[in-house]
Amino acid sequence: GQGVEQPDNLMxxxxxxxxxxxxxxxxxxxxxxxxxxxxxxxxxFLSYVVLDGLKDSGHFSTFxxxxxxxxxxxLTELQIKDSASYLCAVRMPNYNVLYFGSGTKLxxxx
Amino acid sequence: NSKVIQTPRYLVKGQGQKAKMRxxxxxxHPVVFWYQQNKNNEFKFLxxxxxxxxxxxxxxxxxxxxxxxxxxxxxxxxxxxxEAGDSALYLCxxxxxxxxxxxxxxxxxRLTVL
Numbered sequence: 001g002q003g004v005e006q007p008d009n010l011m012x013x014x015x016x017x018x019x020x021x022x023x024x025x026x027x028x029x030x031x032x033x034x035x036x037x038x039x040x041x042x043x044x045f046l047s048y049v050v051l052d053g054l055k056d057s058g059h060f061s062t063f064x065x066x067x068x069x070x071x072x073x074x075l076t077e078l079q080i081k082d083s084a085s086y087l088c089a090v091r092m093p094n095y096n097v098l099y100f101g102s103g104t105k106l107x108x109x110x
Numbered sequence: 111n112s113k114v115i116q117t118p119r120y121l122v123k124g125q126g127q128k129a130k131m132r133x134x135x136x137x138x139h140p141v142v143f144w145y146q147q148n149k150n151n152e153f154k155f156l157x158x159x160x161x162x163x164x165x166x167x168x169x170x171x172x173x174x175x176x177x178x179x180x181x182x183x184x185x186x187x188x189x190x191x192x193e194a195g196d197s198a199l200y201l202c203x204x205x206x207x208x209x210x211x212x213x214x215x216x217x218x219x220r221l222t223v224l
């Protein structure tokens with residue numbers, strides 16, 4: 001099977017930062033996407049990376065290391081409303097099917 | 111914001127009953143994906159289409175599900191004989207091209223099989 005792993009929970013404090021980790025072991029790789037999902041809502045696309053290194057997109061940044069099968073999503077200047085589940089998904093070469101992790105539930109405390 | 115429409119939002123069926131859900135992709139998006147998200151938040155890819163043609167599907171979908179994306183009509187996913195293990199959130203996503211990396215998700219249909 002395709003393995004995409006994420007920690008279940010993460011807590012952080014308003015105004016600081018949070019790093020959401022993702023490790024993957026898949027039979028193919030055509031990029032990695034990050035989605036935000038709030039309870040009872042659809043996943044919302046945040047970022048896509050296919051090359052190694054850090055991609056800075058302001059509030060959200062993403063890092064990828066293909067040789068290590070590792071990515072993280074970095075949220076800076078956290079706000080309470082950033083509390084949500086964050087899903088990483090590996091995009092497969094065949095028809096761009098996404099294989100998702102189970103998501104990390106981020107709780108931002110005051 | 112995603113403009114993918116899914117109906118119904120909630121569906122309750124008994125075991126053995128048919129369960130049908132629909133999806134209208136974003137306008138101009140020819141590629142449609144169906145995923146199943148269970149209570150443990152685990153996603154499973156079910157099937158995808160480009161226009162009316164099936165691109166890829168898993169074994170379970172081949173055997174117990176029927177799906178189509180007719181032209182000028184909503185896409186649909188139907189479970190022929192529902193099982194308790196089918197209780198999940200069914201998410202439809204569309205993409206502007208098969209090479210596109212963004213998938214836009216609808217709000218999902220939450221199926222409960224009693």
